Amino acid sequence: MTTLTQTTCCYCGVGCGMLVESDGERIVGVRGDPSHPANHGRLCSKGMTLPLTASSLAGRVLTPALRATRDAARAPTSWDDALATVASRFADVIRRHGPHAVAFYVSGQLLTEDYYVFNKLAKGLVRTNNIDTNSRLCMSSAVSAYKMAFGADGPPTCYDDLEAARTVLFAGSNMAYAHPVLFRRLEAAKAADPSIRWIVVDPRRTDTASMADLHLPIVPGTDVALFHGMLHHLIWEGRVDRAFVDTHTEGFEALKQVLRAYPPQLAADICGIEEATLRQAADWFGESPAALSLYCMGLNQSSHGTEKNLALIHLHLATGQIGRAGAGPFSLTGQPNAMGGREVGGLATMLAAHREIGNPAHRAELERLWGVQGLSETPGLPAVEMFDAVRDGRIKAIWIACTNPVHSMPDSARVREALAAAEFVVVQEAFHQTDTVPYADVLLPASTWGEKAGTVTNSERRISRVRAAVPAPGSARADWWIASEVARRLAPALGVSAEPFTFASTQEIFDEHRALTVGRDLDIGGLDYARLERQGPQQWPFPAGAERGAARRYEDGVFATADGRARFHAFDYRPVAEPINARYPLRLITGRLRDQWHGMSRTGRAGALFEHAPEPTLTMHPADAARRGLRAGDHVRLASRRGERVLVLAVSDDVSSGTVFVPMHWSAQFLGGGGVNDTTLGSVDNYSKQPELKHAAVRVDPLALPWRVAAVRRGDALQLHAAVQPLLAARRFATVRLEGDDRIVVVAADEQPDADWLEQLHTALALPRDASLLEYRDVRRAMTKRVAWRDTWIDGVLVAGTEADVTASTSLLARVGDSEPWPRARHAVFVADSGPAAPRDRTVCQCQAVSASRIDAAIVAGADVAQLKATLGCGTVCGSCVPELQRMCAARGRATSMSTNAA
Numbered sequence: 025m026t027t028l029t030q031t032t033c034c035y036c037g038v039g040c041g042m043l044v045e046s047d048g049e050r051i052v053g054v055r056g057d058p059s060h061p062a063n064h065g066r067l068c069s070k071g072m073t074l075p076l077t078a079s080s081l082a083g084r085v086l087t088p089a090l091r092a093t094r095d096a097a098r099a100p101t102s103w104d105d106a107l108a109t110v111a112s113r114f115a116d117v118i119r120r121h122g123p124h125a126v127a128f129y130v131s132g133q134l135l136t137e138d139y140y141v142f143n144k145l146a147k148g149l150v151r152t153n154n155i156d157t158n159s160r161l162c163m164s165s166a167v168s169a170y171k172m173a174f175g176a177d178g179p180p181t182c183y184d185d186l187e188a189a190r191t192v193l194f195a196g197s198n199m200a201y202a203h204p205v206l207f208r209r210l211e212a213a214k215a216a217d218p219s220i221r222w223i224v225v226d227p228r229r230t231d232t233a234s235m236a237d238l239h240l241p242i243v244p245g246t247d248v249a250l251f252h253g254m255l256h257h258l259i260w261e262g263r264v265d266r267a268f269v270d271t272h273t274e275g276f277e278a279l280k281q282v283l284r285a286y287p288p289q290l291a292a293d294i295c296g297i298e299e300a301t302l303r304q305a306a307d308w309f310g311e312s313p314a315a316l317s318l319y320c321m322g323l324n325q326s327s328h329g330t331e332k333n334l335a336l337i338h339l340h341l342a343t344g345q346i347g348r349a350g351a352g353p354f355s356l357t358g359q360p361n362a363m364g365g366r367e368v369g370g371l372a373t374m375l376a377a378h379r380e381i382g383n384p385a386h387r388a389e390l391e392r393l394w395g396v397q398g399l400s401e402t403p404g405l406p407a408v409e410m411f412d413a414v415r416d417g418r419i420k421a422i423w424i425a426c427t428n429p430v431h432s433m434p435d436s437a438r439v440r441e442a443l444a445a446a447e448f449v450v451v452q453e454a455f456h457q458t459d460t461v462p463y464a465d466v467l468l469p470a471s472t473w474g475e476k477a478g479t480v481t482n483s484e485r486r487i488s489r490v491r492a493a494v495p496a497p498g499s500a501r502a503d504w505w506i507a508s509e510v511a512r513r514l515a516p517a518l519g520v521s522a523e524p525f526t527f528a529s530t531q532e533i534f535d536e537h538r539a540l541t542v543g544r545d546l547d548i549g550g551l552d553y554a555r556l557e558r559q560g561p562q563q564w565p566f567p568a569g570a571e572r573g574a575a576r577r578y579e580d581g582v583f584a585t586a587d588g589r590a591r592f593h594a595f596d597y598r599p600v601a602e603p604i605n606a607r608y609p610l611r612l613i614t615g616r617l618r619d620q621w622h623g624m625s626r627t628g629r630a631g632a633l634f635e636h637a638p639e640p641t642l643t644m645h646p647a648d649a650a651r652r653g654l655r656a657g658d659h660v661r662l663a664s665r666r667g668e669r670v671l672v673l674a675v676s677d678d679v680s681s682g683t684v685f686v687p688m689h690w691s692a693q694f695l696g697g698g699g700v701n702d703t704t705l706g707s708v709d710n711y712s713k714q715p716e717l718k719h720a721a722v723r724v725d726p727l728a729l730p731w732r733v734a735a736v737r738r739g740d741a742l743q744l745h746a747a748v749q750p751l752l753a754a755r756r757f758a759t760v761r762l763e764g765d766d767r768i769v770v771v772a773a774d775e776q777p778d779a780d781w782l783e784q785l786h787t788a789l790a791l792p793r794d795a796s797l798l799e800y801r802d803v804r805r806a807m808t809k810r811v812a813w814r815d816t817w818i819d820g821v822l823v824a825g826t827e828a829d830v831t832a833s834t835s836l837l838a839r840v841g842d843s844e845p846w847p848r849a850r851h852a853v854f855v856a857d858s859g860p861a862a863p864r865d866r867t868v869c870q871c872q873a874v875s876a877s878r879i880d881a882a883i884v885a886g887a888d889v890a891q892l893k894a895t896l897g898c899g900t901v902c903g904s905c906v907p908e909l910q911r912m913c914a915a916r917g918r919a920t921s922m923s924t925n926a927a
């Protein structure tokens with residue numbers, strides 16, 4: 025019997041409602057919830073494939089484990105022992121060094137209830153504000169800009185504005201990949217009304233940008249100059265809404281003085297775009313009946329991210345494009361509960377329910393509501409400083425939950441050094457295969473999506489229920505429960521009552537959180553589990569007595585500042601933290617892929633999710649590649665002042681000359697050595713302390729790695745992956761991926777052959793060493809081809825030798841796991857293999873498994889997007905690939921159904 029559970033997707037901030045099918049033990053299917061107002065039944069490629077990532081327990085953290093000494097291996101233990109150990113080690117550090125010697129580093133992927141308990145544990149019980157989260161790397165500049173401009177955090181807009189907007193300005197947002205279901209809504213609106221204009225500000229021609237009417241491929245980091253130039257133009261063209269500015273804002277004159285220095289020509293020069301393009305964008309924005317801006321990490325992840333956000337908000341305030349349908353600055357949250365974390369105050373620089381640490385009245389209020397005393401008046405350390413403090417010994421113990429900082433923080437070498445130096449590291453995780461888990465002195469098994477319950481708040485301030493569809497596996501427990509159980513043991517050790525810090529249910533936690541919001545800007549006094557049950561997901565504010573939450577804020581032009589006026593801020597454009605120079609002449613941008621999620625601990629469990637981007641690539645403009653004598657597929661060495669990484673070159677004019685792009689996802693679990701953050705830097709924004717993950721000065725050099733290895737093995741892919749992963753770091757370049765449900769692919773390259781390593785790989789891949797293995801070996805050339813047989817089926821292939829040897833084995837490698845038996849004598853596999861290699865192919869449409877080559881062939885034969893959908897079926901299920909189909913058609917000069925390109 026299958027049961028259906030109504031819940032919310034665990035990936036991005038769109039917050040799609042889902043119906044999960046389970047057989048009681050396992051999740052067997054998922055579909056979009058037609059009644060959820062965020063997605064109306066739609067899901068993207070990541071949401072649709074969630075069951076694939078949850079189908080096996082291999083690689084799950086199932087029992088608590090701890091190690092006696094730093095060098096010892098972790099051994100499984102009981103919950104009681106693990107919780108007592110965490111409590112006593114934390115108590116010990118606090119006794120010896122005070123409360124600020126411990127820290128918590130948590131996550132925008134925790135549920136509101138989890139987050140609430142962690143925040144209260146740190147700030148109320150330990151009485152340190154040293155609790156920060158990965159939202160520091162993500163949303164903190166948006167938070168500080170909203171507060172500085174409007175007096176309170178949170179977007180004034182809602183999802184219905186996507187349909188109501190007449191001009192849409194995407195700034196530093198690749199929505200086609202990162203918020204796909206909202207992008208579907210925008211696509212539909214534009215298809216219905218082609219007069220809607222899209223402007224995209226992004227240094228890269230992303231799938232989002234390629235669908236725009238106007239693309240502004242600015243030099244990375246120059247957004248402030250762009251927005252200043254646009255506002256300069258609007259002021260001098262007389263397009264400012266004087267009435268709005270005079271009645272509802274403060275500070276315009278001072279800003280106007282600063283803007284004198286940004287005439288469109290000069291601003292366009294700084295941005296590296298045409299002056300006419302800048303003026304066009306400004307006109308479309310200013311003259312629009314409703315201009316909506318959608319922005320994300322291209323603005324936030326900057327050493328002046330708050331100013332980038334503010335400069336964009338200025339455009340809205342100056343033209344009165346705010347507080348009505350279809351108009352306003354809409355910061356898109358990345359993680360599923362980035363907003364909920366902000367509500368409970370789960371950052372080092374804020375208190376619960378949008379209260380301020382530095383405000384004595386706020387602290388007193390919280391002490392009364394919590395029934396505690398002595399809240400710290402010192403702000404805690406934000407992420408980058410927090411790990412620096414761990415590194416230099418100011419922080420001795422750190423508890424990491426639901427985030428993977430070794431992978432996601434800038435300058436990862438420093439983070440690794442920090443965790444190696446710490447006295448005590450707790451990691452609370454659902455999956456073993458992450459870059460942070462190896463540093464855990466105590467590893468706590470967390471239940472995860474599908475197994476836990478609570479609430480999340482999406483980008484439009486909408487609170488949705490998350491429900492469990494299956495029981496948690498092994499001894500995994502909900503995050504709030506773990507924090508609450510440690511609090512129960514820690515409180516007596518700190519000489520206070522445990523009562524305020526221990527909870528019996530998520531409902532009890534939600535009710536307490538709600539009480540804290542009453543009278544605040546995010547008042548949800550009228551909202552509880554019963555109402556969410558009855559009426560479905562609701563937006564805040566939702567005060568007691570209300571029937572529904574407010575879709576939009578500031579509709580009356582009264583802002584959350586003391587005098588009700590929004591604020592302009594006067595500041596100049598500032599360059600990126602690390603300018604390029606002769607030694608590091610290229611600008612590195614990092615960002616998202618369509619089908620992967622962050623460090624891939626979840627998406628890396630499904631072979632289907634690798635097919636769209638199977639290799640760890642660095643994308644470079646053709647002219648830059650030619651200048652370095654590089655061709656697509658070559659190995660390249662990416663280096664910054666901090667570290668280096670070997671990647672595979674992709675060549676495309678989607679990036680401008682002088683800029684290179686590397687996806688953020690590849691971690692040490694899938695790429696030898698780790699991800700791109702070994703090269704990024706920890707420079708942070710003055711206000712928000714958010715690091716500049718979107719820009720580093722780098723160089724890219726050719727790298728000859730003549731020894732090549734490739735292997736494909738059929739079997740339990742997750743187990744094979746776990747066995748192979750420790751070998752990756754030994755090679756100059758080594759990567760592993762899952763393929764389909766039951767295959768893994770390993771590719772490696774190095775300067776010299778390494779016979780020992782090859783045998784280790786052979787063993788890790790569980791290749792046989794008996795008669796079922798057939799080997800063809802040329803010792804002189806250090807070449808080997810090995811085929812593992814199961815009767816007449818090919819179950820594994822391992823090839824090592826030159827690039828030509830491996831290339832010549834492409835079709836042999838592809839035969840692993842073939843549904844057809846090998847038709848000839850075994851040894852004939854090597855002969856038959858000498859034919860030409862099949863071309864490498866990418867899967868563009870993941871739902872219907874349609875490859876790039878088939879789509880391209882159809883386009884060459886005359887198909888447009890509609891015909892591709894009708895004949896190949898691509899783009900007809902989740903729609904995540906539709907932007908790419910449009911783009912592939914456009915590249916072949918085929919008209920698309922919404923070709924309104926004016927650029």
Ligand SMILES: Nc1nc2c(c(=O)[nH]1)N[C@H]1C(S)=C(S)[C@@H](COP(=O)(O)OP(=O)(O)OC[C@H]3O[C@@H](n4cnc5c(=O)[nH]c(N)nc54)[C@H](O)[C@@H]3O)O[C@H]1N2
Binds near residue numbers: 036202227247
């Ligand atoms: N598929 C997928 N979706 C996700 C996630 C994921 O991991 N995978 N993660 C989620 C999370 S947590 C987040 S925060 C969001 C992020 O969502 P986005 O911010 O949309 O994604 P990114 O690719 O990080 O960056 C967006 C764009 O910023 C551009 N950019 C770089 N530098 C600049 C600049 O100086 N100015 C401007 N204007 N643009 C610049 C990049 O070229 C990139 O295309 O995605 C969420 N959704």
Ligand SMILES: Nc1nc2c(c(=O)[nH]1)N[C@H]1C(S)=C(S)[C@@H](COP(=O)(O)OP(=O)(O)OC[C@H]3O[C@@H](n4cnc5c(=O)[nH]c(N)nc54)[C@H](O)[C@@H]3O)O[C@H]1N2
Binds near residue numbers: 161429
């Ligand atoms: N270079 C570069 N770096 C970046 C970015 C970038 O654009 N470029 N983007 C930054 C941004 S915006 C973000 S948000 C961060 C994201 O970076 P991280 O927070 O490190 O990302 P995840 O890999 O999603 O980490 C979440 C972890 O929680 C685990 N987990 C899953 N479910 C649960 C659960 O229920 N409980 C617990 N306890 N654990 C669970 C997962 O297995 C995973 O290891 O990366 C940042 N880093």
Ligand code: SF4
Binds near residue numbers: 033067069204
């Ligand atoms: S857009 Fe995709 S990843 Fe984001 S919430 Fe919806 S289904 Fe999940």
Ligand SMILES: [Mo]
Binds near residue numbers: 162358
């Ligand atoms: Mo994020």
